[in-house]
Amino acid sequence: MAKHDAADRELSNDELRAELQRLRDTTRIGDLERLVQELAAREEELRVQQTQLLESQVALEEARDRYTLLFDFAPVGYLVLDGSGMIREANLSAAALLGVERGRLAGAPLFLHVVERDRRVVLDHLAQCRRGAARVESEVTIRSPRGPQTPVQLTSTPAVRGHRDRFSTAVIDLSERQRLEEERARGREEQQRIRHEEQLARAASEAKDRFLAVLSHELRTPLTPILLALDTLRQHALLPAALRPTLEMIRRNVLLETRLIDDLLDVTRITQGKMTYAPEIVDLHELVHETIGLCHPEPDSGLEMRTKLAAEAHHVHADPVRLRQVLWNLLHNAIRNTPAQGWVAISTMNDASGSIALTVADSGRGIDAALLPNIFKLFEQGEDMRRRGMGLGLGLPISKSIVEAHGGRISAESNGPGSGACFTVQLHTVSEPRALEVTPEVPRPAHPSRTVLLVEDNEDSATALATILELHGYVVRVAKSVQEALELAEHADIMISDIGLPDGTGYELMRAISSRRRIPAIALSGYGSNEDMQRSAEAGFELHIVKPVEPNRLLDALERLATR
Numbered sequence: 001m002a003k004h005d006a007a008d009r010e011l012s013n014d015e016l017r018a019e020l021q022r023l024r025d026t027t028r029i030g031d032l033e034r035l036v037q038e039l040a041a042r043e044e045e046l047r048v049q050q051t052q053l054l055e056s057q058v059a060l061e062e063a064r065d066r067y068t069l070l071f072d073f074a075p076v077g078y079l080v081l082d083g084s085g086m087i088r089e090a091n092l093s094a095a096a097l098l099g100v101e102r103g104r105l106a107g108a109p110l111f112l113h114v115v116e117r118d119r120r121v122v123l124d125h126l127a128q129c130r131r132g133a134a135r136v137e138s139e140v141t142i143r144s145p146r147g148p149q150t151p152v153q154l155t156s157t158p159a160v161r162g163h164r165d166r167f168s169t170a171v172i173d174l175s176e177r178q179r180l181e182e183e184r185a186r187g188r189e190e191q192q193r194i195r196h197e198e199q200l201a202r203a204a205s206e207a208k209d210r211f212l213a214v215l216s217h218e219l220r221t222p223l224t225p226i227l228l229a230l231d232t233l234r235q236h237a238l239l240p241a242a243l244r245p246t247l248e249m250i251r252r253n254v255l256l257e258t259r260l261i262d263d264l265l266d267v268t269r270i271t272q273g274k275m276t277y278a279p280e281i282v283d284l285h286e287l288v289h290e291t292i293g294l295c296h297p298e299p300d301s302g303l304e305m306r307t308k309l310a311a312e313a314h315h316v317h318a319d320p321v322r323l324r325q326v327l328w329n330l331l332h333n334a335i336r337n338t339p340a341q342g343w344v345a346i347s348t349m350n351d352a353s354g355s356i357a358l359t360v361a362d363s364g365r366g367i368d369a370a371l372l373p374n375i376f377k378l379f380e381q382g383e384d385m386r387r388r389g390m391g392l393g394l395g396l397p398i399s400k401s402i403v404e405a406h407g408g409r410i411s412a413e414s415n416g417p418g419s420g421a422c423f424t425v426q427l428h429t430v431s432e433p434r435a436l437e438v439t440p441e442v443p444r445p446a447h448p449s450r451t452v453l454l455v456e457d458n459e460d461s462a463t464a465l466a467t468i469l470e471l472h473g474y475v476v477r478v479a480k481s482v483q484e485a486l487e488l489a490e491h492a493d494i495m496i497s498d499i500g501l502p503d504g505t506g507y508e509l510m511r512a513i514s515s516r517r518r519i520p521a522i523a524l525s526g527y528g529s530n531e532d533m534q535r536s537a538e539a540g541f542e543l544h545i546v547k548p549v550e551p552n553r554l555l556d557a558l559e560r561l562a563t564r
Contacts, residue, residue, distance in 0.1 A: 077152075077171035080159055085110050085126045094171050097152065099144025110169075115141045115149060122154075129156050129167045139174065151178050209268050216261045217500070217526025221458055223548035224524075226254050228464035231551040232471065255294070258548055259328065263394040265528065267378065270401045276530055277319040277405060281433050284314045284323075284356060288346055291327040295335065303338060306345035311356045313429040314348060322402045326410075329395035330360040330423050337421070338364030356429050361422040367414035375412050376400040403427070450562050451475040453492035455485045455509065456524070457502055465496070468551050474558070482509045489513045494561055495521040496554075499536075507539040514540045520561040524549060 077094030079087055087105045095102040098113045114122050118140035125138040136156045141149050151174040159166035230251045269275040334344045342363040349357055378397045403410040408427040452469055456462040457480045466476040479485035482504040499506040513519055523536040528546035536544040543557050
């Protein structure tokens, strides 16, 4: 019995060894090790995924918190609406715009917060959202129980994919945009108002210019017969010597009146930038002597004229007419403001740079210190000058503009009332031109065979002009209208025509005659702008003379045309 149990145990051990052998044969130890390793890696992967999941959950919670903060405190109002327009969520900005506490907005229809006239717009907006539009925009005005009405823009998009009954809606305050639009509208209105005022100002300026042009024409016209009559009397052999100073005084004052008229027109030209210049090389000393001859004091005034022209270089590149105008203004002002027994001094000298300085000084009334800084500004006169009627206050500003246009400077000095004044003009000098051979002056030839057609409707001017021309040998035929001139034009060698005529203009007359034959012609007019002269040239006139007409200038012009 004991042997049998031992055999059983031994057999069992054999079986066990066989089973182990079988297991060894069917399962290799390397596979077991690999499975163990795979199991460990899987466990590590699960731990990493668990960690990542936890981190993602934390990040999601943080993102949700950030979204909540952004949603709540965003500067733009945001609402979440359902398909019927009920407010499901609202941020603080939206609550502020609607003027209601946020806790009371949930479940309330947006419809009630919109002004009555815009409620149809809200219904259409919601209908588009329900139809699945990706983006819907509308502009409405919301009403707030705690504030004024506010224009807003509603911009809605689907809130979450798959949820057709939720819509995110931005509520954008348009008050600032509306304010800017209103400001732009006001700005446009202001611009239109300014443009309108500018148009009115231009129209007023043009009307003023036209008025000044007409005024100058009307003032110049009666001066022409006066100058012509004076010249005729001066040449009369039987004129008593005692009357010659009187005639000279009349002539001087007529020329002064002409200068004042020219000043008015020059102001307009300067302000419009239409002042024209014809520069050439000018001897300033000769110009000074000529100006003194035109603007000398009355013989009985007791005024002493002092001249000291010491400049060695005294030629300048300038318009002689305009420069003479400056000298005339300065000299005339000095004589006018210096009482009897005083003195006026004109001097020149060169500085180190080679420029010439011309000085006009006097012992007259002087200039108040308060007026001195404004002495060259338009219409600036001292009260004392206005009380004494001392001109229009145009001469010095015009002189300043002319001098500066020539690249020079003009200045004024005075130690005050009673101490006189000193004006200085500085100009750049140029080389003296080569001397030309001077031919002796010969008497003006007469042209008895020349017939002049004089077209002038002013009877006094026509009579005076005809008398002067006849004295110098011309045959004169006078016409007072375009029609009369056309009838006489066939037998005329030269025509002198006024521009303004009763039945037309000198331009029309010139064109009508030119269509028949060529005739040399001179335009006479009280209008002397560049445009007037250009119109005369375009009509066919060869010369344009501005009234009042100086006899010598007219006769010289006639001689040039007669010898062509």
